[in-house]
Amino acid sequence: MENKRVISYCRAINEALHQEMARDERIFVYGLDVADHKRTFGSGEGLLESFGPKRYFTTPLSEDAMMGLGGGAAVAGLHPINVHIRVDFLLLAMNQLANMVAPMHYGSNGKLSVPLVIRAIIGRGWGQGFQHSKTLHSNFAHIPGLKVVMPTTPYDAKGLLIAAIRDDNPVLVLEHRLLYWQEGQVPEESFETPIGKANILRSGSDITIAAISWMNVEAYAAARIMERRGVTVEIIDLRSIAPLDDDLIAASVKKTGHLIVADYDWVNCGFSAEIAARIYEKCMSYLKSPIARIGFAPTPCPTTRPLENLFYPSAETLVRAIEQKLDLDRADLSGEEFFSYENKFKGPF
């Protein structure tokens, strides 16, 4: 079968862009240094050569105006894809995003639509410090009129990007830098992953982890460890942050009775609180333990490795949370091999 083909997350993004740009001439890709020799970590390879500088170009370092350019081009009939190599830089365009792009359809009473895709790459390489490490999806998902997706698998990296491009609304696609190397099965033909649907990444019956982006990798590692101890973990890859598929999480929690939200953002006022609130509302009586929330430490991201390791939640954090919830002994994890940047995660799941 053709769909057994295995490619990387980065290649999946690249393939989606090639196929969509070939399909629709209204699509163009632009952003800081997208046309340099590195091509946004390789995700933009070949686009300049295939579609020319009219449809694939580097811009001045003007994030604010360039986001507005996307809005204006979109209401005038084009389908822009604005690329931010770090989500941290997207804050420079937050005014445009929150004040102009997201409310324009509503504010024009439906006369204008803004089919703008924003791709931004999120956190954690090594030593990236507090301005190259954030995720901020809690902030973005808070804004009505903006859709936010966070693909974890190469399959969804392609399917969600294509769905985002074909959506008539502004859609923010947050891609995790470390997932770029991950490999998985991706059909060669064009397809869409529906926005607003979560995915059961791994079935289990004892505890549910609702995971976002990279935390699916950590949850997967934790699940394998727990499986050896007779505990089966169900992992729900949320994929879409706004709109959020809370039904799938609720169905899983009704089965397992336990929920850990493995978020990839700060916990305080974060997206994990939104999920927790919704699950309490939907299935309070099924819960056998309080919902646990895992996320970044409540600090700016430190640069030095030992502190950086503590800043980001990991598989070990999740194993300890599971043990606590299920009242299990604290296992010795010293023999386990966890992810590190030097030991790239290649998948597949």
Place this chain on the structure above:
Amino acid sequence: MPIFLDLYKKMYLIREAEAEISREYYKDEMKTPMHMSLGSEAISVGVCHALPKGSHVYGTYRSHALYLAMTGETNEFFAEMYGKATGCAGGKAGSMHLSSPEHGLMAISAVVGTTIPWALGDAFAASYNNLDRITAAFFGDGATDEGSFWESLNAACLMKLPILFVCEDNDLAIHTSSVQRHGYDSLTEIIKNFRLNVFEGKGNDVEKVYSLANKAVDLIRSEQQSSLLRLTYYRYLEHVGVNEDFNAGYRKKPEPQEWLQNDPVYQLRQKLLKADYLNAVEEIEEQIRKQVLASRIKAQEAPFPNGDELMKGVFCGE
């Protein structure tokens, strides 16, 4: 001369619509902050008249004049002021977010400088699709304090986009004069270093505005580069609201005679009277007064949007 009758008609429409708002605003039925256009009529009318058919324009929260110059209609205008379902945006926009894409008025915005890059993108789309379209970005001198202005100016010149920047310079950003805001003396001296056509002049003489705008538009086409028009005018009223605020002390009230001599509507009217157009002028004025009054009453009587409208239109296609 017929062209000046046409211009007068548009300018008088703006003057009369604003006057009607001023007369009715105290009743608190129009629950939307009003940033009045009085004094700037010749800029909106002169520039829009010079724009080729099919042009797109973007404006600011002070865009009643721009809306009326582009559309000539007052039914949806007044209904929007009253927050009614029949408004140009069904009441969801109000005075600060008027739009009428079907007439080329794409969007106006209340955060200073935010529509300038949209005009940039709109002009980019025209260039991308090889359309013979001009996009005009209207903004106040306050917007030139914003990064988005300089970012957009730079990108437009770099990309050679068919955009007309129109700075409606009343020397005031909210209540602060340019001398209190600028670390330089002349905006246009700086802008002349960019690769675009720069024009400036007084914005109270519609004939001159129209002529300058025509030159600016012609050069966008012949030189294939953007143009900028800086037009000065006097803001008659307070920053927001329908009253004068000379008692606040941040600026001097002009002498009545000086004010009248510089009034764009009065000036054009005098010119038309000298050319023996009294009857035509009076006919226009009467017709417009009727139009405005009818639109205002119709708007008051129109229904508010249903409650279910709240949730509609957050996303396209849902």
